[in-house]
Amino acid sequence: MKSCILLMKLPCTEGESWRIGEAIRAKGDTLFLLGDAVESGRKEYRGHASSIVSGALSREAKVIASARDLRARGIEASELQEMIEIVEDIEGDFINVTMEHADRVIAW
Amino acid sequence: MVEKKTLTIMLASAPFGSQYADHMCRVALRALEKGHSVEIFLYGDAVHAQMNQQSPKLFFPVGMKLQELIGKGAKVYSCEICSVARGYITGQLTPDGKKDYSSTKVLDGVQFTTIFGFVESLARADKVLSFGGG
């Protein structure tokens, strides 16, 4: 089953959906980072969501971050983990994946 | 040609206090532009998105975007009991047995429904998304 996750916030407590990353299992799955969640794509980020992004990348899933939200927050592309794609029309990409490729989607 | 599918979206946060309504509007618009059907349910504090005279000078124009979504064919349903609580409608029974959903405060095209309306929308959706609430 191909999965698509839209992450819009950063889990800040020990239990708060740190394991949502497990919905991303393999190549073919996609993790979208929108809004505050773009912070979790940074190499230096050590918060709970860092395992979500690292886990997704290690399983060869696609991780896609919002260019607009990165620029607004002053995060340079070079700060992000390798292999994260930065896109302008993240909502368009998200709809393509959600409606045409993924079997399931969770927005968080 | 993209196969038309139905996307049902629940919004649970009010505009301006967070970015959830912004994200929702953008995602919903792209879905419509790509030829899909979009149904939106405004729930809890998110019913404030239906107010018709929003004029944020500096924030993402949620009211305007919702209006655009309606104009482009999105079905926007608002939780009746949440709207009554927050003073948008009375929802009282009129002499002809219908509920009074009239309001001078709500954007044109917003439809009020009970939780069962949302349940039906969830059941017919191909994909379901929730925005906000936390």
Added chain:
Amino acid sequence: MPKLVIEITHAPYGHENAYAGLFIAMGWVAVGNEVIVALHSDGVYAARKGQKDPMKEISLPSVEKQIMDVIEEGGRVIVDRTCIEVRGIDQEMLIKGVEVLGSDDLVELVYREGERVLTL
């Protein structure tokens, strides 16, 4: 039968989330569908029994009553074992009929199997 998973991560009363999620759950099961209400993180507090008359105390409807109604209609209400342990809550303190699942199993249900998922 269409299945819905509702994940709740906020404690009841301080935020509307638990009430709102359970309200949807109730509507969903009432028309004959299957629901899983997954409580983890602070959401587990919603499953504590003995919530005494919140309407009288704090003018908010009882989440305990909602959970009982959802279970009575055949819905599943599940708490995460680790999250209750961390919070010093044991099974005897939970509303009757609430299930306790280990994190792996709950993750499986919500994040691996769930197809229609609402997060609150």
